[in-house]
Amino acid sequence: MSLPVFAVVGHPNKGKSSIVATLASDDSVEIGPEPGTTTRCRRYPMVVDGEELYALVDTPGFQRARRALHWMKQHETSADLHADVARRFLEAHRGQDSFPDECELLQPILDGAGILYVVDGSVPYGEEYEPEMEILRWTGRPSLGLINPIGPADHIESWRSALGQFFKVVRVFNAVAAEFQKRVDLIRAFGQLNEEWRARLDRVVVSLEGDRRRKRRLSARAAAEALVEMLAHRVERRLPSDADTAAARPAIEEEFREDLRRFEQRARDIVEQCYSHRRIERREEALQLLDEDLFAETTWLRFGLSRREIMATGAMGGAATGAIVDAHFGGASMLAGTLLGAGIGATVGWWTADRLVTVKILDLPLGGKRLVAGPTRNASFPHVVFNRARYHHFLVSHRTHATRGDLILTGDRAHPMPALDKEDRAALEGVFDRLRKRRGEPDIVGRLAEVIERVFDKDE
Numbered sequence: 001m002s003l004p005v006f007a008v009v010g011h012p013n014k015g016k017s018s019i020v021a022t023l024a025s026d027d028s029v030e031i032g033p034e035p036g037t038t039t040r041c042r043r044y045p046m047v048v049d050g051e052e053l054y055a056l057v058d059t060p061g062f063q064r065a066r067r068a069l070h071w072m073k074q075h076e077t078s079a080d081l082h083a084d085v086a087r088r089f090l091e092a093h094r095g096q097d098s099f100p101d102e103c104e105l106l107q108p109i110l111d112g113a114g115i116l117y118v119v120d121g122s123v124p125y126g127e128e129y130e131p132e133m134e135i136l137r138w139t140g141r142p143s144l145g146l147i148n149p150i151g152p153a154d155h156i157e158s159w160r161s162a163l164g165q166f167f168k169v170v171r172v173f174n175a176v177a178a179e180f181q182k183r184v185d186l187i188r189a190f191g192q193l194n195e196e197w198r199a200r201l202d203r204v205v206v207s208l209e210g211d212r213r214r215k216r217r218l219s220a221r222a223a224a225e226a227l228v229e230m231l232a233h234r235v236e237r238r239l240p241s242d243a244d245t246a247a248a249r250p251a252i253e254e255e256f257r258e259d260l261r262r263f264e265q266r267a268r269d270i271v272e273q274c275y276s277h278r279r280i281e282r283r284e285e286a287l288q289l290l291d292e293d294l295f296a297e298t299t300w301l302r303f304g305l306s307r308r309e310i311m312a313t314g315a316m317g318g319a320a321t322g323a324i325v326d327a328h329f330g331g332a333s334m335l336a337g338t339l340l341g342a343g344i345g346a347t348v349g350w351w352t353a354d355r356l357v358t359v360k361i362l363d364l365p366l367g368g369k370r371l372v373a374g375p376t377r378n379a380s381f382p383h384v385v386f387n388r389a390r391y392h393h394f395l396v397s398h399r400t401h402a403t404r405g406d407l408i409l410t411g412d413r414a415h416p417m418p419a420l421d422k423e424d425r426a427a428l429e430g431v432f433d434r435l436r437k438r439r440g441e442p443d444i445v446g447r448l449a450e451v452i453e454r455v456f457d458k459d460e
């Protein structure tokens with residue numbers, strides 16, 4: 001049984017390369033606003049677990065379809081020989097200047113590829129598309145019409161009627177936004193079209209779905225590991241007995257924060273790699289957005305519990321007054337001390353990042369001091385980290401490989417996640433609570449990963 005190969009063809013600038021990128025999960029495919037970005041065919045394999053499941057061929061757009069069809073009609077005998085005429089067209093013009101693009105794109109089709117014909121559903125249908133559709137029909141290869149709505153205008157219905165004249169199956173398929181399920185449906189639909197590939201493409205669908213689950217599981221595991229690491233993290237410094245501990249504190253606090261940022265970044269990198277996003281761009285200004293400081297107040301508000309929620313449940317370790325902070329953490333907490341020392345009210349407001357880090361100063365038995373930052377005891381911190389990981393995973397897992405530009409995790413778009421189910425919320429709280437109390441438990445990472453995976457699954 002031959003490997004399924006799909007040639008993606010159409011007019012220039014209709015999203016062919018975008019569809020190739022999306023269906024091959026390959027963000028290295030060149031996509032450009034100017035027509036003619038693709039001049040040669042290029043094959044992109046879809047590989048899962050080391051096995052090539054199918055391949056996409058990106059092709060240049062039709063340029064001289066009317067004249068090409070004219071040639072073919074002049075050489076026409078009868079319909080049963082149309083594919084031969086197409087083949088003869090290719091032989092007659094290959095390597096010549098007259099039809100370079102047509103020859104280039106017909107080659108893989110006549111070599112046995114299936115056809116994905118792409119049009120832009122946001123521009124009106126016109127009969128200028130008919131010669132190329134006619135040529136494709138002449139090749140006799142299994143084919144499917146795809147309406148890719150690039151702009152806001154809607155001409156989908158007229159396209160549907162027109163494409164229906166040339167293709168047995170017509171689908172609306174947004175090259176840049178197509179959800180995983182839509183991609184799978186497309187593969188399955190092609191299997192229905194082509195007897196030769198049916199069994200194979202059914203297996204491909206099973207592989208793709210399994211692969212998707214695996215990506216989710218690995219991402220959840222990375223998020224869980226980072227979270228547990230962040231909650232347990234501590235940084236220690238030894239100082240001589242006469243050292244100025246107040247002066248040493250900012251550096252150790254900063255080191256602690258920097259470590260937490262690093263843990264989060266590492267988990268994000270893993271998630272992006274899991275989903276084969278190798279080129280998520282982080283331009284200078286976007287870097288700040290993407291890596292929005294975990295310790296900025298806006299981040300806590302945006303990703304953590306709402307202010308009211310925090311006040312109502314007392315989940316956050318502290319509120320607007322020092323008294324409550326003290327009550328929660330116990331008067332001995334250096335955290336509260338830091339806070340009061342900083343002059344609560346004037347500079348702190350209802351929330352401050354400083355409360356995240358607790359720095360203890362311990363006298364060492366043989367002289368000298370130990371400065372210990374962390375682990376954080378802040379109750380909303382794990383929620384914030386979890387929500388950030390959830391949102392990041394949501395964006396990455398829903399991002400097609402045709403998407404270019406930065407991954408933006410901030411601004412108006414940063415509130416998209418629905419509230420957790422009661423059950424998930426309770427499970428999550430349970431794990432956080434255990435982590436906070438540092439009750440030893442075998443495989444707490446595994447338990448957390450399980451809950452996170454369930455949430456990711458529902459976000460799908």
Ligand SMILES: Nc1nc2c(ncn2[C@@H]2O[C@H](COP(=O)(O)OP(=O)(O)O)[C@@H](O)[C@H]2O)c(=O)[nH]1
Nearest residue numbers: 012013014015016017018031032033150175176
């Ligand atoms: N918004 C949006 N833009 C698209 C879509 N498909 C393609 N484009 C854009 O249209 C342009 C041409 O896309 P490309 O895939 O290179 O088309 P090709 O010339 O047919 O290969 C690029 O700027 C794409 O970003 C889509 O579904 N939505």
Ligand SMILES: [Mg+2]
Nearest residue numbers: 016017037038
């Ligand atoms: Mg292209």
